[in-house]
Amino acid sequence: MFWKKRRLKKTDPQTPAKSIVDLLKQLKVNPDFTHFHHKGPHFSCWVSFMQTLVDVDYVHRDVFPYLYSNQVHCLSDVQTILPFEEIIRTKELSVIQSKLLEGFIVIQESENKPDCLIIPSIKVQGRQVEQTEIETSILGSHEGFVESIDTNINLIRKRLPIPQFQIKELRVGKISRTRVCVLFVDGIANKENLNTVVQRISDLEVVSLIDATMLALHIGDNNHSLFPQFIDTERPDRVAGALYEGKVAVLVDGSPNALIMPSTIVEFFAAFDDYFLVWPIATAYRLLRLFAVAFSIVSSSLYVAVLTYHYQLVPKDLMGALIVSRSSVPYDPVIEVLLLEIMIELLREAGARLPTKVGQTMGIVGGIVIGTASVQAGVASNILLIIIAMSALAAFITPNYRMATTIRFIRFPFILFAEVLGLLGIALCFMLFVCHLIKLTSLGRPYIEPIYPLRVTDMQDAYIRLPFNFQNRRPQFLRTGDADRTNPQRAREKVGKQSPDIDE
Amino acid sequence: MRRKVMVGVLSCLLLAGCVPTHIIDDILIVEAEGYDYIGHNKVIGTVTMPNFVQSGNQGGQGAGLPSTASLIRSLSVQTYNGKSLVDRLQSEGQVAIQAGKIRLMLFNLPMAKHGLSIQMSFRNRDPDVPRDLTLAVVDGSCKKLLKATDYQTQIPVSRYAQDMIMQNNTQNYPDSDLSSFLYAYFGAYMDPFMPIIQKNGDHLEMRGLALFNHDKLAMRIPDSKVFVFKMLYQNFTLGVYDLEYRPGRHIALRNVKTSVNYKVRHGNSASPDIYTTIHVIGQVRQAYPGSVSKVKTPQVARIMEKGLASDARQLVRKIQKKGIDPLQIGDKVRSFTYHFDGKSWPERYRHARFHCKVSVIIQQTGITD
Amino acid sequence: MMAKANPINDTHKAGPMAVFFLTQTMQIAIEFVFIQQLVTKDSQQDAWIAVLLGGLSTFPVMWLILRLLEKERRYGQADLFSIQRRIFGKLIGSMLNLIVSIYVFLYSVTYLRSLIELLQVEIFPQLSTLVFSVLFCLIVWYIVMGGFRNIVGVSLINFIYLLPLFLSNVFVVPHAHFSNLLPIMEHRPQQIFLSFFMNTHVYVGFEFILFYYPFIKKPEEAKKWAYFSLLTTLYIYLIFIILGIVYYSQGEVQKTIWPTLTFWKSIKFPFFEHVDIIFSIILLWSLIPLVSLCSWVLTRGIKFTFPKIKKKYSLIAILILTIVTAYLIRDGQQVMMLTRLFNIIGFIAIYCYIPLLFLCQWLKNLFTGETA
Known part of the structure; x- marks a missing residue:
């Protein structure tokens, strides 16, 4: 009974301030709220601001001197005399409240009157523009966004x-x-x-x-x-x-x-660096990234499927290596895979949470010590360790962090399906994901765009990156207002005629 | 609610849909099968499984049971012809026996004479069997060959034998895997063949070809004549030929490249004419001193042409007499003849006239003249 | 005049290229795995002529279908259900619609069941038909719920995934006996016609444009894609039948149920052996859009006849019926019988009914044109 009542009381939204007096009263509880009466020889007023949001130096230097000056007799005088581009004079309570909480100074002639002057004096505090930390690149700009x-x-x-x-x-x-x-x-x-x-x-x-x-x-x-x-x-x-x-x-x-x-989905696998490299290399790296993603998703489930159901697929020379490394493992392949996958996930999570320097140690401890130890103890096989480590590495190739987490996550359903129906299960699971991707839209635009709906012109900057002179149209996908990036005719004229023959 | 039902149905299905597993290290993977015929429709069947596990777990400590101890390597049983060996031996397997990686099938000579039709229909029906399975006839006992432990090599005998046959297939022996055997076995106007292998002391060796009349062994070609057979059968590039151009004087040719071309005339007459043109290009690697030079090489080539042509004619005459057609001459006649009369072909085949023209070019004579 | 069906929103339509992929999907389902056995039975090495003729004969039929649909656009919704009702009246029209629906249903069940049969033989002998078809139909349900555009998307992806299977043909070259193709044109026209008849059902499927035509944007442009698709199908089947003839001897190909699949067993890659297992799993892909489109057509048919029933509910009923029917078919023999039966039905549908329908439409238009 009491619980309920108390909770009800708490969730009850606080009554919004009805007048300026209420508002000030509400705010006065806060220790960082400054509200004082200024009494000058010619003019007296009430000044209020949040100390923590306002640049106090600035207020002392650039605002108060004008208030104390002889020319000021009323609020309108303040408005004309202050050398700011934006001074609001308002009676509206909501504006006053929001501005006050953003770091504006509010000046009133009398405490009870809503008529007041709002002067901007926001203190900007935060990080300096620094190097990007998540999406690092070797070439190009190193500036990253900050919190402001x-x-x-x-x-x-x-x-x-x-x-x-x-x-x-x-x-x-x-x-x-x-x-x-x-x-x-x-x-x-x-x-x-x-x-x-x-x-x-x-x-x-x-x-x-x-x-x-x-x-x-x-x-x-x-x-x-x-x-x-x-x-x-x-x-x-x-x-x-x-x-x-x-x-x-x-x-x-x-x-x-x-x-x-x-x-679209391919954009998640394109790093901005790609545009700074010559197109064959950029294309090769994009394809590498896509291959890595595919490998990362299916490799461990393929291991489960092949070792559990389809021993026929293993080439004869690999057979020996697989069997030897598996023979001392007491578990089924699926248990073995899940064990190592979860271990890698633990390492990743621990590495992300720990401070950078400890994180590195963590990686070494996890990767080398636990890996080799688990093989020696006979709970995991050598080959699987290689596969899992490679697939973890491949997942981190994805430039976008959220996509990387998705890729690391979706291998688990694959592993489960592989355990139940072997390769058939992988195929079914794959189908589910592909069908889902076909259905998915981003702002109502198809998510796997250059593939479906098939738009060949958009392929030039998707899985591959063609040279810039091929990319003189904006993607069809965006349905832009202006389809051409450059004026094609002018571009053609500037290139000039191609030489008709060798040495001519 | 609907979502929950879906999830429930799905998980039930996944559980119910489980199919039996074949975990790679918990099965016995049969690599070779051998059949020895012992009369009265009885055979002794032998299967071998490779044993990959070596000295145990490297660096592993303190496992109680030796989990890495070897599985059984071979089993052998007496059964009737036509019983699947894997099924028969299932009860004797330490763990389940699986035939999906089988790569070698051996038959002893009596078995080949008795006929392989039952075994072949088996193999053709089984979806697990790869098409590049190697078949061979064993001169001697398959069981002894497969179970012997006195080979020089350490690798399993199934691989040893298969590698040896495959290696020879690139050289003088014609392609003889399951797919080409079945091609000739089921095809009209053609007969299959297999290589013959023999255990000789501590190693294996190739002993020529076994030619079949449909499914029964009809004749053998010795190792020395296999080159002629392959020359008539298919084009190839890596042959080895030893030419004895005068008694006691030899020239060894390597990388022999041959191409064969058939033409047929009067395909529906009582005695069709079959024209064969063969081009042989060879490189000399070893020669009796003074036997090859710019002058002498063409002479040697002429001798070789004559020898090959007469060998070919002899070979064809032999197989014609036996009424078998491993060279698929009948099929060639068919492909050259409109409304080919297949019914009378076996009779007409014996009377077919075989014309053979060989041209030899000796291309290189090594780095000395 | 029938009441005009509510026009289809442009956002639910697909571009003209969809015709290409849908026709591909419906024509090339899994037949290229087994056509060789059926077709070479009567005309041996000349079977490829029958396949060529079969492929060429689809062009005039396609022309008829497109003419039929174009003419119909003036009178209302240009799909088969509407056409039949308009031409034959409500009663006979509905009867015909029912028959057509059964045909479509049979189409999806036949293929689904033959795929399951293939998987059971090739990969998992113990695979339960019920479980697999339920899983399969769940995916189909998920796709069809997304509408026509999703089905087009899946069939596009299917086309991409099937490409490696078509390209696997090159591996036949080292083992090919090209002399098997000789002598050319040895067989009598009757034998070739028998083969032609046997391969009808491999070409069947392009007539589904009768159902989804209203969902195509810019139908004039779609025409060329339709013909191009027929050409591609013809090419693919021709390649596969030649593969069957040159890789196998005649005796062997007629003993082999799935010649292409058996051929795949001889392909070897250094990374893995037994390509046939992987390829037969890829075949799964070709069935997803096929069954989806069939179910979609059926939901539309039901909606057309009984406008009260919502498509999303009828879809579930159809899928359950599909599962049950697939489950009732016991073994390979019955699958074979079903395929044979389907062959006859397909032959009638394509070469008899469509020209007849065209004729009826022409007469009807003539008649109403005079009276109006």
């Missing part, structure tokens, strides 16, 4: 110095009212995509929004799908590239990630 949305927009705008680059600001979260910015290039980005994004974000009913990836989970097309539907990146250059391509980007205040949408 303004810095992030600055980083992107530097790369898009055009007036068509536009930002739509939205507020998300019933309580948090987090700033969310939708970035796009007007005239290139598809209007429908943009509207869908804005619609989905503004329709969101959440209490708070802490990170961009959380937003991605909320506005995805299928929230139960294992596959991430929007790319999250911490590279401003990648976002800029995507915007030029005609995509829409979303930034969330407080999150060092931008979301790029819509995206």
